Amino acid sequence: MISEFDVELGGRTLHFETGKVAKLANGACTVTYGGCVVLVTYCQSEEPRPGIDYLPLMVEYREKTYAAGKIPGGFFKREGRPYDKETVTARLIDRPIRPLFDDRIRHDLQIIATVLSADQEHDTDVLALNGASLAVALSPMPWYGPVGAARVGLVDGRYVVNPTIAETEDGRLNLIVVSTSEKIVMLAGSAKEVGEEEFLGAVDVGFAEARKLADVIRDFTADVPKIVVPEPERDVALEKRAKKFLARHVKPLIDTQEKTARHLARRSLLERAYAEFGAGGEDEVEKQNLIETFLAELEEAEIRRMALEEGARQDGRAFDELRPISIEVSVLPRAHGSAIFTRGQTQALVATTLGTVSDEQRIDDLLGERTKAFMLHYNFPPFSVGEVKPIRGAGRREIGHGQLAESALRPVLPSEDEFPYTIRVVSDILESNGSSSMASVCGASLSLMDAGVPVKKAVAGISVGLIAGEGRNVLLTDIQGLEDHYGDMDFKAAGTSEGLTAVQMDLKVRGLSLDAVRNALYQARDARFAILEQMDRVLAKPRRELSPYAPRILITYIDIDKIGTVIGPGGKMVRRIIADTGVEIDIEDDGKVTIASPDEEAARKALEMVKSLATEPEIGTVFKGKVTRLMKFGAFVEILPGVEGMVHISELDVKRVNRVEDVVRIGDEVEVKVIEIDEMGRINLSRRALLPGGDRPREARPPREGRPARRRDDRRPSNDRRNKKGRR
Numbered sequence: 001m002i003s004e005f006d007v008e009l010g011g012r013t014l015h016f017e018t019g020k021v022a023k024l025a026n027g028a029c030t031v032t033y034g035g036c037v038v039l040v041t042y043c044q045s046e047e048p049r050p051g052i053d054y055l056p057l058m059v060e061y062r063e064k065t066y067a068a069g070k071i072p073g074g075f076f077k078r079e080g081r082p083y084d085k086e087t088v089t090a091r092l093i094d095r096p097i098r099p100l101f102d103d104r105i106r107h108d109l110q111i112i113a114t115v116l117s118a119d120q121e122h123d124t125d126v127l128a129l130n131g132a133s134l135a136v137a138l139s140p141m142p143w144y145g146p147v148g149a150a151r152v153g154l155v156d157g158r159y160v161v162n163p164t165i166a167e168t169e170d171g172r173l174n175l176i177v178v179s180t181s182e183k184i185v186m187l188a189g190s191a192k193e194v195g196e197e198e199f200l201g202a203v204d205v206g207f208a209e210a211r212k213l214a215d216v217i218r219d220f221t222a223d224v225p226k227i228v229v230p231e232p233e234r235d236v237a238l239e240k241r242a243k244k245f246l247a248r249h250v251k252p253l254i255d256t257q258e259k260t261a262r263h264l265a266r267r268s269l270l271e272r273a274y275a276e277f278g279a280g281g282e283d284e285v286e287k288q289n290l291i292e293t294f295l296a297e298l299e300e301a302e303i304r305r306m307a308l309e310e311g312a313r314q315d316g317r318a319f320d321e322l323r324p325i326s327i328e329v330s331v332l333p334r335a336h337g338s339a340i341f342t343r344g345q346t347q348a349l350v351a352t353t354l355g356t357v358s359d360e361q362r363i364d365d366l367l368g369e370r371t372k373a374f375m376l377h378y379n380f381p382p383f384s385v386g387e388v389k390p391i392r393g394a395g396r397r398e399i400g401h402g403q404l405a406e407s408a409l410r411p412v413l414p415s416e417d418e419f420p421y422t423i424r425v426v427s428d429i430l431e432s433n434g435s436s437s438m439a440s441v442c443g444a445s446l447s448l449m450d451a452g453v454p455v456k457k458a459v460a461g462i463s464v465g466l467i468a469g470e471g472r473n474v475l476l477t478d479i480q481g482l483e484d485h486y487g488d489m490d491f492k493a494a495g496t497s498e499g500l501t502a503v504q505m506d507l508k509v510r511g512l513s514l515d516a517v518r519n520a521l522y523q524a525r526d527a528r529f530a531i532l533e534q535m536d537r538v539l540a541k542p543r544r545e546l547s548p549y550a551p552r553i554l555i556t557y558i559d560i561d562k563i564g565t566v567i568g569p570g571g572k573m574v575r576r577i578i579a580d581t582g583v584e585i586d587i588e589d590d591g592k593v594t595i596a597s598p599d600e601e602a603a604r605k606a607l608e609m610v611k612s613l614a615t616e617p618e619i620g621t622v623f624k625g626k627v628t629r630l631m632k633f634g635a636f637v638e639i640l641p642g643v644e645g646m647v648h649i650s651e652l653d654v655k656r657v658n659r660v661e662d663v664v665r666i667g668d669e670v671e672v673k674v675i676e677i678d679e680m681g682r683i684n685l686s687r688r689a690l691l692p693g694g695d696r697p698r699e700a701r702p703p704r705e706g707r708p709a710r711r712r713d714d715r716r717p718s719n720d721r722r723n724k725k726g727r728r
Contacts, residue, residue, distance in 0.1 A: 376405050
């Protein structure tokens with residue numbers, strides 16, 4: 001049976017429909033908003049998967065190119081592997097949905113959101129998230145949802161619910177708020193140095209809209225029957241004996257500060273427990289997994305007890321205390337900019353590379369073809385956590401962390417006119433023990449300044465955790481691995497000394513109040529200021545000079561009518577400039593010409609050649625040209641590529657010239673002035689006009705040596721006699 005309902009969102013209708021398509025899925029719906037349509041499906045396996053101790057949820061978000069009336073590029077002409085936007089949106093859907101499933105579920109679960117139509121005015125990520133909420137709520141699987149999601153922008157000083165793509169780009173804030181009917185479960189957004197109170201105002205507005213959506217979905221699915229998730233089978237006798245054995249060693253294990261030492265001690269403890277309870281053989285894997293689960297439960301209980309009852313952390317720090325920080329810059333001699341940022345046992349090596357327009361990333365998605373001049377890539381090699389794994393390219397986590405750090409730094413970058421470079425920043429995590437994405441933000445900020453990129457301000461990031469108890473919550477600044485793994489929140493906040501630039505809050509509990517979000521936000525602000533202070537001690541502002549290995553870029557603008565002249569027939573002219581100077585040249589349709597070269601002198605030479613090609617010769621214009629031909633009556637000089645003018649012998653010098661070769665030779669470079677352009681377009685030049693005294697009237701021709709000067713009346717006798725004789 002087809003069912004549908006509408007909800008008002010941002011002054012427009014958000015339309016949900018179920019029961020029409022994808023009816024074999026456990027839950028399915030279409031979500032329509034303006035010209036956008038997203039299909040979201042949810043499926044689950046019939047039986048739980050044995051031998052696992054986690055929720056096997058998969059989330060996919062895919063955009064069909066036909067949604068925007070396009071045909072995919074490339075050889076295969078079909079959609080391929082997901083690009084970054086699809087990966088990031090899949091993570092956006094996963095993060096608020098996953099914690100609301102029952103911990104005991106071991107069925108394979110899959111959510112697939114497919115964009116069927118895109119009006120290129122509204123983003124479809126929020127539609128997909130709301131559709132996923134409805135699809136899961138329609139299924140028989142028990143779930144502590146539903147959730148609602150709303151985007152909030154800050155445009156011209158006012159909060160805008162579900163702004164258009166254009167409004168989001170022009171505004172100061174792009175925030176997605178996800179909540180149940182009672183509490184906030186996720187925040188994700190970027191900002192242009194927005195203050196904490198402004199940000200909280202947006203959270204409040206988004207919370208109201210998201211809660212309204214969650215209420216409507218809850219009422220619509222209230223009568224859906226749910227299955228009962230059975231309690232997992234546990235060997236109660238083994239659990240009692242194993243926990244008694246392990247409990248004596250948990251406190252010393254947690255008190256071990258160094259991560260590698262703690263890992264080795266934990267491994268040793270498990271091996272002893274396996275031997276103690278007869279789980280040492282290869283056929284006893286299931287019992288080994290149970291013992292490891294018991295140890296993890298004891299570790300979590302101890303960390304939570306320490307925080308809530310003793311007011312203590314695993315490493316002895318105060319709740320609002322940062323781990324020790326060390327910073328180095330200019331660590332890579334040939335990189336354009338580099339930094340190593342270390343906080344505790346989390347370390348990021350960050351390098352900046354400056355490129356030209358040709359290095360920009362080309363993006364072709366539902367919004368059309370465009371380029372991207374700033375990229376931040378995050379890598380998490382297995383050695384950073386002491387593991388052995390194959391490297392298979394960037395995973396979802398790496399793409400997501402890179403996008404978060406990129407969003408944090410984008411607001412402080414100079415405009416293209418101020419700094420016409422393509423910028424690529426790479427963060428390689430060398431050690432990881434909590435919040436490596438925020439270490440990447442700090443390291444990237446330092447690396448950019450070390451490269452001489454004129455960033456407006458330094459950016460720092462920090463993560464705040466949470467231990468939730470009965471009637472009491474404890475916030476933990478700068479969480480490390482154990483606190484992240486066994487804690488209840490990862491609240492990442494990045495920004496400058498003036499305000500926030502990126503926020504991402506993920507929870508393992510079923511939501512937070514607005515007051516709890518406020519407390520976390522301000523605790524993160526204090527930590528951010530402390531980190532910025534330490535960064536300023538090492539490098540307070542961008543370096544004045546670029547690396548000698550970075551390209552030098554010069555920009556000029558020419559008349560659109562002159563683009564063809566500069567390029568030349570078949571690219572002849574621009575190739576000639578490139579061959580003569582070794583530069584890179586990019587000419588855009590609006591007449592913008594970008595010249596790049598590691599050699600600044602070569603770049604300036606190419607710039608002058610481009611300008612000269614785009615310049616029309618006019619009377620009085622001075623050129624520096626090359627002598628190409630010599631004639632008895634003068635010399636031809638190439639003043640522009642392919643454009644010659646003639647310097648008459650009388651215009652070569654202020655004094656009399658008997659032979660052209662006495663003044664110039666082929667290949668000489670000479671400065672000349674345009675003195676005439678005749679009706680046929682022929683150009684007459686003068687070298688004399690640029691010499692001292694060249695503007696005075698020409699002196700009378702001096703007499704030849706040994707002969708008196710010939711006067712007009714001192715001529716030869718006429719030939720009248722001979723003529724007469726000839727006539728006779």
